[in-house]
Amino acid sequence: MRPTDTLAPAPALAPAPAPEPPPAVPPMPTVPPLLVASPVSVHRLVPAAGQFGPAAEVPGPYLTALPPAAAPTTPPAPRPRAHAAPLPRRRRSSCAPATTFEAALTDLAAEGSTGALHGPDGAVHLSGGLVVHAEAPGAATVGHLLTGAGRITVREWEDSLLLGAGRLAEYLLGSGLAGAGELELARLAATLDGAQDALAQHGGELRFDPAARPVFALARPLSVLELRGAIGRRRSLLDGCWPSAELDRAPLLATGAAPTRRTAVPHRRRQALLAAADGTRTAPELARLLGRSTYGTLLDVRQLAAAGLLAVPRPAAVPDPPPAAVSPAAVPPAAPPDVLLPPGPRSYDSADPEVGLLLRLRAALEAL
Structure with a gap:
């Protein structure tokens, strides 16, 4: 073992040098995203002063608005207002009295x-x-x-x-x-x-x-x-069925023909109305006879008339009166002609043998 006095502390590690900052990169201009160009007016982007020169412009059809300083201060001239054609005047309003x-x-x-x-x-x-x-x-x-x-x-x-x-x-x-x-x-x-x-x-x-x-x-x-x-x-409902008011007050007569179109009149009501329409009763009289309202009867009458089942009887044609008998004494005598002319040539029948003989003799005499 080594003596403790011979042991020396380990040297401290030197700190790592700080990384050098990256070289400064000039900032890029902020360019707005590309928009669809307007067919009316396209403004170019106005760059910041000093980025691309004093009068530089960024090419490209960027649709942007001008800065507040460059906005026009005078309002645009008002567009001339086109005068619309006057509306046609209605004859009468739907709320105005008609009679x-x-x-x-x-x-x-x-x-x-x-x-x-x-x-x-x-x-x-x-x-x-x-x-x-x-x-x-x-x-x-x-x-x-x-x-x-x-x-x-x-x-x-x-x-x-x-x-x-x-x-x-x-x-x-x-x-x-x-x-x-x-x-x-x-x-x-x-x-x-x-x-x-x-x-x-x-x-x-x-x-x-x-x-x-x-x-x-x-x-x-x-x-x-x-x-x-x-x-x-x-x-409106009556005019939609039959646009003429001649059936409202005229006598009605059943035609007896086959219907030309379908109607909304029930069968029993139709048969009663056709049986009562004898050519002498009007629609209000038929309504009173059948015990119905006048409007309901008129509606049925117009539908049946449109189907060819009812009609207004036409008056029979009155023959012309015969000419009055005139007595011969009342007829004035014919006036004599002013100039007397010789009678015209008479016509002969060439098929008659005597007439044929005379014609041949005349022709022979004229040939001499």
Whole structure:
């Protein structure tokens, strides 16, 4: 063993020299990613001052914005505004009254009037500016609808008119002859039927009676705008089936031909309508006879007319009267001619042997 005094501590390791820093590399300019060039305007990138020279530009179609200092301070000149062509003026708005009756009814409803507006072809009853009933000479009534549906008999309806005078609706409900739902449905159908004829009035004298009260009134009154919208939808459906109103008031006749197209009229209703169309009844008269609403009958009539099953009978052609007999004494004598001319040459029949002989003799004499 070596003595402890001869042992020397191990020399400490020298620290490793620090690595030299890498040579400085000039910073590269920050270039934005390449974008799709705009077909309108392309601005080049403006480099930082001192990187590539005082007036250097980086090539390339880089779509960038100018720096705030280089942005234009004056606003661009306003573009001349092109004047659009004026829109065509509508003849009338869909909310504007189409007839004089509609205009008068709209004015009365705006004032909150109560009473009845009468015209030559129908009347509309108002209560506080709302429509509670409408009636027309050719429209179905509540009585026709109830008796036509078989809910009550004609005798019961006539007795109700006598016993329930002034309170007919309460009497029908109290006696059990009609339910609340079916009575309201009949009142609504009668109101719309009457309003269809009343709103179409465009001439004649109009009269407003503030003391008039209807026999039947709707449990839920309608506004004038709602009433006009419902009537407009009805007219659109009628025109879609048959675009002519000649069938609405003319006598109808069943043609007896095979249908040319399918219709939505049920078989039993179609047979009843064709059997009643004898050439003397109009559509409102057929509606009263069958106990149906006028609008429903008109809709069926137009569908059947489009299928060739109904038509308006044409009047028979009246022959011209025979000429009146004229007596010979009434005929004036023919005036004599002013200049007398010799008679013209007569025609001869060459097939006659005597005429042929004379013609040959004349020819021989002329040949000498």
